[in-house]
Structures are given as C-alpha cells and as structure tokens.
Amino acid sequence: MRFNSRVLSLTVLGSGSAGNCSLIATSQCRVLVDAGFSARQIAQRLEAIGVRPETLDAILITHEHSDHVAGLEIFCRRFGTPVYANPLTAEILRRGSLADSSGWNLFKTGGVFSVKDIEIQSFYVPHDAVDPAAFVFTGHEGSIGLLTDLGYAPKLALERIRHVHTLVIETNHDERMLQEDPKRPWSVKQRILSRHGHLSNESAAKVVAAIAGHQLRRVVLGHLSRDCNRPDIALETMRRYGIEGIDLFCAEQNDVSPSFSVTRVWRSAVGDQVNPVRGNSDKYEQTQATFDL
DSSP, rough: OOOOOTOOEEEEEEEEETEEEEEOOOOSOOEEOOOOOOOOHHHHHHHHHTGGGGGGGGEEEEOOOOHHTTTTTHHHHHHHHOOOEEHHHHHHSSSEEEEEEEGGOOOOOOOOOOOOEEEEEEEOOOSSSSHHHEEEEEEETEEEEEEOOEEEHHHHHHHHEEEEEEEEEEBOOHHHHHHOOSSOHHHHHHHHHHSOOOOBHHHHHHHHHHHSSSOOOOOEEOOOOOOOHHHHHHHHHHHTTTTSSEEEEEEOSSSSSOOOEEEEOOOOOOOSSOOOOEEEEOOOOOOOOOOOO
C-alpha cells in the first residue's frame, strides 16, 4: 500500500468480539491502534495490504482487555514496535515478558502528543477497564476519531469527535438480541448494558446524529458482538435515526476493510499544544484483566 504524502488514512484490520486492530497512516507514519489478534494474524493482515510489520512506528493501546491486546506481547517481541499507553494501562500490561521492554511510551489521558506527523488527542471514555481511552488522529488534511468500548458518550467525548471527518464508533449490540441471548447470564447482560459497558446500535446512532452536519463525512461501525448484533441491523439503525449524506461502512471480524482516506482540509480537531510523550522503563507486577464479549 502506498500512502499519499499529505493524506491521513484508516484501515480496520478487523473489529469484533474476538479482536480489534486498526491502522492509521500517512506517508511518514504508521500507527497500529490495539493488537487484539494473534501476532501472526496481525502481521498477515498488515502484509495483505502491503505494510511490513517492522515499519510500524507505534502501537497505541486503548485499554487492557484481551480483545485489544491479545497479540501485543509476541508482536512487540518479534518486531520491536514502540508501545504507547497511559500509565495505569501500562502498569497492567507491563507484566511478564513485556516488563523488560524498553519500547514503552506513556501519555496522560486527556493529553495531546505526536507520533511523527500524526497528532493524537487522547480522552477518557467510561468502560470497565482501568483507564480506557479513545483518540482523535489529526494529519495535514483532516482528522479521524476512534470511539469504541464505552457504555455511553459523555459530553467531553462528543466535543472531541465533533469535528472529525471519519469516525470509527462501536455498535456492539442490538438491545433486543442481547436481552434474548440464551448464552449470557443476566449479570453479563447488565454489565454490557451499564454505563461502563458497551454502546448499543441505538446509542451509537444517537452519537452520530449529535455530531452530523459538522465535518463528518464517513462512519465506520465496529466492535459488533458475534451473537447479539448483525451488520444489516447496525446499518439500518443508523438510517432509522436519519443519518444521511454520510458514508456508512460496517467493519468485520475476519476481513480487512478498504483504506479510508481523509482528503479535504479541515480545522484540526485537537488542541494547539502538544505534550511530549515520556518514555518509561519502570517494571511492574503481573496480572491482566480480560473478558471477551
């Protein structure tokens, strides 16, 4: 894959209950967001779109759940890719063999930092992880928002994504399908439906409707539950809420998406001040919170 020198692009390598991983790229920089597949699968999916794994500039972690970090340890050991995470997430992940890695970079949730020519705004989202984060990526010609794994969208999250050109948003479940699902106990259903759980199709559609009409031109639906959602239902819910004049695409678990480019010049969706990311090589103890929906 050849990247235009001034174009910011998004490729979803896969998204769903069993794994999540996306590539944000320009001609100068390639950032992987999460590593929720095996290292082998991530490498194969990158190579399928013409990207050599060793050319990545960073792996950015949203939170520590297994469907976002399953391949992180082996991938980093194999390719030496720098990892970016907030301190609490890093504390959990830097246990075991990753504790000895020198490729860790810490950012403060809510801060702004850069990886080469991509500016990254981090912000908190409510989810049952230690310090979950979402991101807006800004290049020379526009911005991409990535908003997954959250129980609801607080006002700050809406403000952060209000001026993005392309938005990846979680549409985890159809509420009726979840309620009728025989596989999940009521306690798990309550967790998913809680304010620290996951967005339903309707909740995501309300978020998109709230920011439509600004600079939003494309919405990619992601993190669909295997058992409690379907792409046609998620897309139809968006249309039912009057989402028109916006390109809609549903990312899938087992297929790599097309490359989506931001080609028009928009005002930056992040602040002017860039805070440096500090490297940290302190060692942490071992555990990892994981749960696969």
